[in-house]
Amino acid sequence: MARPAGDINAGSMADIAFLLLTFFMMVTTMDTETGIQRRLPPMPDENQIEQAEQINKRNIMVVLINNNDRLFAGGQEMPVEMLKDKVKEFLTNPANLPDLPEKREKEIEGFGPYMVSRALVSLQNTRGTSYKAYIEVQNELVKAFNEVRDDFAMQNFGKKYSFLDEDQQRITRDAVPMSLSEREPREVTKRRR
Amino acid sequence: MAIFRSKNSKKKVPALSTASLPDVVFMILFFFMISTSFRTSERVVTVKLPEATEIAKLDRKDLASYINIGPPVPAYQAQYGTDARIQLNDSFSTIEDIRDFIAASRESMSEADRPLMTVALKVDEDVRMGIVTDVKQELRRCSALKIMYSTRRKAEEKTGF
Numbered sequence: 107m108a109r110p111a112g113d114i115n116a117g118s119m120a121d122i123a124f125l126l127l128t129f130f131m132m133v134t135t136m137d138t139e140t141g142i143q144r145r146l147p148p149m150p151d152e153n154q155i156e157q158a159e160q161i162n163k164r165n166i167m168v169v170l171i172n173n174n175d176r177l178f179a180g181g182q183e184m185p186v187e188m189l190k191d192k193v194k195e196f197l198t199n200p201a202n203l204p205d206l207p208e209k210r211e212k213e214i215e216g217f218g219p220y221m222v223s224r225a226l227v228s229l230q231n232t233r234g235t236s237y238k239a240y241i242e243v244q245n246e247l248v249k250a251f252n253e254v255r256d257d258f259a260m261q262n263f264g265k266k267y268s269f270l271d272e273d274q275q276r277i278t279r280d281a282v283p284m285s286l287s288e289r290e291p292r293e294v295t296k297r298r299r
Numbered sequence: 300m301a302i303f304r305s306k307n308s309k310k311k312v313p314a315l316s317t318a319s320l321p322d323v324v325f326m327i328l329f330f331f332m333i334s335t336s337f338r339t340s341e342r343v344v345t346v347k348l349p350e351a352t353e354i355a356k357l358d359r360k361d362l363a364s365y366i367n368i369g370p371p372v373p374a375y376q377a378q379y380g381t382d383a384r385i386q387l388n389d390s391f392s393t394i395e396d397i398r399d400f401i402a403a404s405r406e407s408m409s410e411a412d413r414p415l416m417t418v419a420l421k422v423d424e425d426v427r428m429g430i431v432t433d434v435k436q437e438l439r440r441c442s443a444l445k446i447m448y449s450t451r452r453k454a455e456e457k458t459g460f
Contacts, residue, residue: 123324130331139357141449149439233429238349245351
């Protein structure tokens with residue numbers, strides 16, 4: 107049998123490729139950046155006279171985490187597991203109770219009038235609060251908002267919020283605004299240098 | 300049966316061709332080469348991220364700037380102690396450096412992308428909120444309002460309620 111001349115042995119090609127492959131597999135980290143996305147409120151203009159915004163007491167819920175990572179929501183201490191349901195009740199006020207947030211009719215473009223709650227959750231912390239507790243509470247609050255949005259989307263569009271198209275998502279966002287304020291702690295003026 | 304038949308006949312079973320093996324391996328190799336991003340900055344603080352469930356993916360990694368806050372790595376503890384510190388780029392920094400850092404990150408982006416810039420806060424879970432609040436206030440002063448608290452995905456609880 108005559109073999110054609112000039113046949114390069116490519117058998118070791120696989121070995122070389124494997125070597126490179128192993129190297130890249132070892133140095134690769136497949137981590138995707140994930141986290142809780144938030145938007146900070148813009149800094150108030152210094153020349154502007156500080157105008158204490160009048161918010162009705164029934165419309166605001168103060169969620170405070172103190173130095174010992176104890177959680178107080180709406181004036182009472184509670185474990186973090188209970189926070190979500192409490193906030194959901196606060197946001198929706200299903201029975202229209204007089205001590206829970208009022209609702210005001212708002213014309214939503216492409217949807218019509220809807221009773222939008224004027225609830226505002228104010229998250230406060232002290233300098234000694236641990237970051238872990240803060241994130242845990244932040245997470246529960248975002249979860250409460252997301253679930254209320256999901257409920258709204260389910261009722262009106264029959265789908266969860268994340269499956270809605272862009273316009274429907276905008277309507278849901280208008281109907282359930284993410285009114286979560288991160289006030290700076292009171293001691294913020296005493297900044298350590 | 301084929302073995303017996305081939306023994307009887309003069310024909311031999313052809314060996315399994317491995318000629319396409321390199322092609323397959325190269326294909327996987329290219330995938331890994333493209334998906335790899337080498338760590339650009341050295342960590343000088345240790346960060347153990349807290350866990351959360353309501354997480355969103357960072358959609359534009361190239362528009363993110365990272366602020367690490369945590370206790371220094373053991374090699375630097377003799378020099379800097381174990382109290383939480385801020386790391387910008389490769390070095391220990393103070394609150395005052397954030398302004399320049401944000402300005403430099405803005406500068407490196409194209410005009411259209413600048414409003415989309417996200418500041419990812421990678422904060423160790425044991426850090427106290429005081430330093431985080433200072434950073435947040437400084438970011439507000441720099442009008443870098445889009446932030447993300449980097450977290451790990453929480454494993455689903457095994458025991459339901």
